[in-house]
Amino acid sequence: MSEKGERSREHILATAKRLVMDKGFAGTSIDDILKAAGVSKGAFFHHFRSKADLASQLMRWHSAQDIRMFRDLAARAEALHDDPYEQLQFYLKAFEGYISNPTEPSRGCMYAVYTYESEAFDEDVNDVVAETLREWSAIYIRKFQEVIDRYPPARPVTAKELAEMIVSLIEGGLILQRAYGNTAITARQSEHFRAYLDMLFAPSMAASN
Amino acid sequence: MSEKGERSREHILATAKRLVMDKGFAGTSIDDILKAAGVSKGAFFHHFRSKADLASQLMRWHSAQDIRMFRDLAARAEALHDDPYEQLQFYLKAFEGYISNPTEPSRGCMYAVYTYESEAFDEDVNDVVAETLREWSAIYIRKFQEVIDRYPPARPVTAKELAEMIVSLIEGGLILQRAYGNTAITARQSEHFRAYLDMLFAPSMAASN
Numbered sequence: 001m002s003e004k005g006e007r008s009r010e011h012i013l014a015t016a017k018r019l020v021m022d023k024g025f026a027g028t029s030i031d032d033i034l035k036a037a038g039v040s041k042g043a044f045f046h047h048f049r050s051k052a053d054l055a056s057q058l059m060r061w062h063s064a065q066d067i068r069m070f071r072d073l074a075a076r077a078e079a080l081h082d083d084p085y086e087q088l089q090f091y092l093k094a095f096e097g098y099i100s101n102p103t104e105p106s107r108g109c110m111y112a113v114y115t116y117e118s119e120a121f122d123e124d125v126n127d128v129v130a131e132t133l134r135e136w137s138a139i140y141i142r143k144f145q146e147v148i149d150r151y152p153p154a155r156p157v158t159a160k161e162l163a164e165m166i167v168s169l170i171e172g173g174l175i176l177q178r179a180y181g182n183t184a185i186t187a188r189q190s191e192h193f194r195a196y197l198d199m200l201f202a203p204s205m206a207a208s209n
Numbered sequence: 210m211s212e213k214g215e216r217s218r219e220h221i222l223a224t225a226k227r228l229v230m231d232k233g234f235a236g237t238s239i240d241d242i243l244k245a246a247g248v249s250k251g252a253f254f255h256h257f258r259s260k261a262d263l264a265s266q267l268m269r270w271h272s273a274q275d276i277r278m279f280r281d282l283a284a285r286a287e288a289l290h291d292d293p294y295e296q297l298q299f300y301l302k303a304f305e306g307y308i309s310n311p312t313e314p315s316r317g318c319m320y321a322v323y324t325y326e327s328e329a330f331d332e333d334v335n336d337v338v339a340e341t342l343r344e345w346s347a348i349y350i351r352k353f354q355e356v357i358d359r360y361p362p363a364r365p366v367t368a369k370e371l372a373e374m375i376v377s378l379i380e381g382g383l384i385l386q387r388a389y390g391n392t393a394i395t396a397r398q399s400e401h402f403r404a405y406l407d408m409l410f411a412p413s414m415a416a417s418n
Contacts, residue, residue, distance in 0.1 A: 024326040027235030113325050115388045116317060117233040130388045155408065161401055168381030168398050175380045176373065178324045179339045189377050192370055199364065199408050 009047045012037050013061050016054060021107035025055060025117050055114075056125050062110045063132040069098075070139050077143075084146035085201060091143060092166070092190055099170070100187035108174045137163045151208065153200040166193055218256045221246050222270050225263060230316035234264060234326050264323075265334050271319045272341040278307075279348050286352075293355035294410060300352060301375070301399055308379070309396035317383045346372045356406075360413040375402055 001009070015037035019028040030051055034044055048054040077090040099106050114121060114129045137160075144159035173186030210218070224246035228237040239260055243253055257263040286299040308315050323330060323338045346369075353368035382395030 021325075022328040024233045024235050024329065026233050027326055027329050108325060109384075111388065112321065112384050115384050116230075116322050116325055117236055118387065119231040120233065120236050126388075130390075133385065133388050155404060157401075157404070161397075164385065164394065165378065165398060165401055168385060168394075169374065169377050170381065171384045172377030172379065172381030175318075175321050175324050176342065176377060178327065179320065179335075179342050181339075185373065185377075188370075189374060192366075192374055195364060195366070196405050196408075199405075 005047075008039070008043060009057075010061070012039060012044060012047060013058055016058055017062060017110065018107070020058070020113060021110070024113060026120055030054075052122060055121055056128075059110065059114060059125055059128050059132075063128060066110075067132065067135050070095075070136055074139050074143065084143065084150050085205060088143045088147055088197070089194065092194055095170075096187040096190045099174075099190075100183050102183055106174065106177065106183065106186070108178050109171055112171055112174065133167070137167050140166055147201060151201045151204040154203050155200065157200060162197075166190070169193055214256075217248070217252060218266075219270070221248060221253060221256060222267055225267055226271060226319065227316070229267070229322060230319070233322060235329055239263075261331060264330055265337075268319065268323060268334055268337050268341075272337060275319075276341060276344050279304075279345055283348050283352065293352065293359050294414060297352045297356055297406070298403065301403055304379075305396035305399045308383075308399075309392050311392055315383065315386065315392065315395070317387050318380055321380055321383065342376070346376050349375055356410060360410045360417065362409040363412050364409065366409060371406075375399070378402055 012033065016028065016033050019032055019036060023032075030041075030044060033054075034041060048057060073091055073094045074087075076094070077087040081087045081090055111129050111133055114125070118126050118129075140163035141159045144162045148157075148159055169189040169192075170186055173189040177183060177185040221242065225237065225242050228241055228245060232241075239250075239253060242263075243250060257266060282300055282303045283296075285303070286296040290296045290299055320338050320342055323334070327335050327338075349372035350368045353371045357366075357368055378398040378401075379395055382398040386392060386394040
């Protein structure tokens, strides 16, 4: 696709994402998107065969961006710190800054939207959602495993359990954040989770110093 | 309303709830509900003025049921145990049993559905959602406060922080549960949370015995 064509596709996808995050996928019509994006029906159907095709491209586009962001954060954490616990703290704190940005309040999570409208999507789209959640979790699992290997936790806990916990806290925090209109809630969950990590790992970190 | 009328209303609401949990609110048409419930248009409009009125009645009906269930669990916990920590454990475990029931798998959380389609609902409906989440959280806050008052935690933590954490874990766990098709995930989050509570409160419980 030409650069201009790709820009036009991304403009439509970004507009669709904003609308879908406010009204859900079924609640967003193609006409809503055309109007909000200021594009013609022809331009839309040049890029998307149907609303189902938009659903699929939107999730794949969002997922690729999202995973790239998390991988970048993890890479920055690793570049800046040698100690796996410090890397983990950096990674969690960087996400807290991102998710509570008051000038660009997070509208929530696209995976949650798709998950709650799962019957409306083709199986392969639902598979992309589950696969992306797994990829995102895998970044946490890797970081937690490195910490557990270096600093035996105060009680038996697996990297997978911890990863599932922080992913759930973020997803649940975003729901409360939307319901209460308070952009601080998800970051607060992550901070609380870091306090729990301190209880788990501080004793063996102290012992190793 | 006559008993028969109320039964008919509840039948329509229960059917609508099931459909909304699978496809979202916007994705569920009145025709879908009529078909799935096996009722006539006349019967539907006898109870509901419009789809917006259904949205409002559905949330109020669900919210009343849900809060009653949580209050019943808390009352049972208090009837069976004197110690606030044992009450809390009972309350959390009872919910774990309910949410992971494999014969009637939880479809997720209605508040999450409404929260993610918030633009589609009147302000008063969104207010009911936020108010219900606060009422639900208040039950946890009360139980946590009783525990904190009896057993000073190993690190400073407020009842509200703990309540927000378990509510987020449940909401986020339900998203993963749906995405992965695994009914055990939310209960696992709650178990993990109980392990965290043990780290917080076991030292002062041991000291008080």
